[in-house]
Amino acid sequence: xxxxxxxxxxxxxxxxxxxxxxxxxxxxxxxxxxxxxxxxxxxxxxxxxxxxxxxxxxxxxxxxxxxxxxxxxxxxxxxxxxxxxxxxxxxxxxxxxxxxxxxxxxxxxxxxxxxxxxxxxxxxxxxxxxxxxxxxxxxxxxxxxxxxxxxxxxxxxxxxxxxxxxxxxxxxxxxxxxxxxxxxxxxxxxxxxxxxxxxxxxxxxxxxxxxxxxxxxxxxx
Amino acid sequence: xxxxxxxxxxxxxxxxxxxxxxxxxxxxxxxxxxxxxxxxxxxxxxxxxxxxxxxxxxxxxxxxxxxxxxxxxxxxxxxxxxxxxxxxxxxxxxxxxxxxxxxxxxxxxxxxxxxxxxxxxxxxxxxxxxxxxxxxxxxxxxxxxxxxxxxxxxxxxxxxxxxxxxxxxxxxxxxxxxxxxxxxxxxxxxxxxxxxxxxxxxxxxxxxxxxxxxxxxxxxxxxxxxxxxxxxxxxxxxxxxxxxxxxxxxxxxxxxxxxxxxxxxxxxxxxxxxxxxxxxxxxxx
Numbered sequence: 001x002x003x004x005x006x007x008x009x010x011x012x013x014x015x016x017x018x019x020x021x022x023x024x025x026x027x028x029x030x031x032x033x034x035x036x037x038x039x040x041x042x043x044x045x046x047x048x049x050x051x052x053x054x055x056x057x058x059x060x061x062x063x064x065x066x067x068x069x070x071x072x073x074x075x076x077x078x079x080x081x082x083x084x085x086x087x088x089x090x091x092x093x094x095x096x097x098x099x100x101x102x103x104x105x106x107x108x109x110x111x112x113x114x115x116x117x118x119x120x121x122x123x124x125x126x127x128x129x130x131x132x133x134x135x136x137x138x139x140x141x142x143x144x145x146x147x148x149x150x151x152x153x154x155x156x157x158x159x160x161x162x163x164x165x166x167x168x169x170x171x172x173x174x175x176x177x178x179x180x181x182x183x184x185x186x187x188x189x190x191x192x193x194x195x196x197x198x199x200x201x202x203x204x205x206x207x208x209x210x211x212x213x214x215x216x217x218x219x220x221x
Numbered sequence: 222x223x224x225x226x227x228x229x230x231x232x233x234x235x236x237x238x239x240x241x242x243x244x245x246x247x248x249x250x251x252x253x254x255x256x257x258x259x260x261x262x263x264x265x266x267x268x269x270x271x272x273x274x275x276x277x278x279x280x281x282x283x284x285x286x287x288x289x290x291x292x293x294x295x296x297x298x299x300x301x302x303x304x305x306x307x308x309x310x311x312x313x314x315x316x317x318x319x320x321x322x323x324x325x326x327x328x329x330x331x332x333x334x335x336x337x338x339x340x341x342x343x344x345x346x347x348x349x350x351x352x353x354x355x356x357x358x359x360x361x362x363x364x365x366x367x368x369x370x371x372x373x374x375x376x377x378x379x380x381x382x383x384x385x386x387x388x389x390x391x392x393x394x395x396x397x398x399x400x401x402x403x404x405x406x407x408x409x410x411x412x413x414x415x416x417x418x419x420x421x422x423x424x425x426x427x428x429x430x431x432x433x434x435x436x437x438x439x440x441x442x443x444x445x446x447x448x449x450x451x452x453x454x455x456x457x458x459x460x461x462x463x464x465x466x467x468x469x470x471x472x473x474x475x476x477x478x479x480x481x482x483x484x485x486x487x488x489x490x491x492x493x494x495x496x497x498x499x500x501x502x503x504x505x506x
Binding site for chain 2: 033035036039042060104106108109129130131132133134142144146147
């Protein structure tokens with residue numbers, strides 16, 4: 001299972017439940033920036049299922065015959081990742097620009113980075129980010145370490161570091177919704193392996209899987 | 222110290238080149254085959270790069286604005302890093318070579334540490350020390366509004382950190398090999414310590430010092446792990462190795478290959494420059 005970094009906590013939960021209801025089946029998870037995962041898949045990295053943080057990256061995989069029949073299974077919203085307690089009292093991208101706080105975003109080819117840049121343009125913020133991080137989790141790390149005052153990632157990304165950071169969802173007028181597609185990779189071996197992979201995808205899209213995603217802060221499509 | 226078939230400068234004996242020693246024994250087949258295996262292992266990746274290289278579009282790829290920016294930045298940072306390493310490293314090398322204090326071997330171990338540390342670990346350590354919330358970094362930020370991550374200074378510092386050991390060790394060996402008697406003679410003739418250093422020690426150690434500087438520069442140029450971890454990824458820190466990595470991540474394999482070829486060419490040039498010095502340098506390390 002290759003999944004976008006922002007799916008880290010939620011998918012670990014989904015896999016745990018899936019393995020419980022399917023004893024004997026083992027799912028290995030690899031997380032990373034969606035664009036990186038797709039590039040690795042194209043270069044022959046092993047993987048049976050792919051889940052990306054935007055449809056454009058998935059389309060790129062489909063065109064390259066690395067994935068087939070994607071279907072959107074959940075959505076996410078952008079948020080400002082700030083240190084716990086929100087010392088700079090940031091509420092929106094506008095307030096970020098006004099406070100002249102330093103912030104980081106994901107790199108341009110990463111879905112999270114694309115959306116962040118879209119949101120910044122939408123909010124007419126001129127200030128550029130301090131730097132670009134490899135994926136959504138790296139953005140959270142930099143805020144945690146104190147290297148940047150804030151980061152733009154997803155609402156769900158503060159999950160893994162609840163005691164150090166918090167996520168402030170962007171207001172509706174600045175918001176960009178990310179639709180996450182999931183698909184079988186072109187390299188999923190035929191027969192038993194493919195069946196299991198299909199079963200996993202179905203589980204993710206089932207009401208049980210959707211409940212788990214919602215519990216982690218994701219939204220239904 | 223033996224030269225290439227030349228005179229031994231310390232004892233005046235003439236060195237006999239290996240070829241004349243009369244032992245023309247060819248190693249046995251098993252050894253030869255394994256040795257050939259080693260050559261294949263080392264040459265294959267390079268050969269693959271040359272085979273797969275986008276020769277036709279190489280010029281266009283290297284002329285891309287992002288590649289040009291990275292090239293300029295890499296040259297700036299590596300030279301800056303070498304200058305920083307020389308500024309503090311050469312005095313350290315001289316102290317290690319001349320001052321007989323008990324803690325000397327511990328200092329030398331400390332100096333070698335960045336060489337054996339995984340670069341990413343070095344980057345993390347630098348972040349914890351010099352990052353905005355770091356041990357020293359917080360004061361740099363508070364008192365001087367100086368931030369190192371995401372700046373060209375941060376990139377230069379991470380390069381200097383990993384490359385300095387090469388300079389210090391080579392320079393120390395160079396200083397050590399200088400004939401003390403020459404220095405003593407200069408002193409008896411009335412030269413002050415600084416003059417002795419300037420007119421006798423440094424010129425005699427010059428080949429090693431130069432080799433050390435070149436090695437240091439080459440290592441700084443190629444640094445990736447520490448740079449991306451400490452200095453991060455921003456327009457001011459995207460050196461050539463980072464550029465190759467980022468291009469690979471974004472699917473620009475051809476451009477990444479072009480950048481890689483340039484870096485390999487730079488490394489090859491360094492090795493060629495140091496070909497005479499190589500034996501002396503590695504004996505020192």
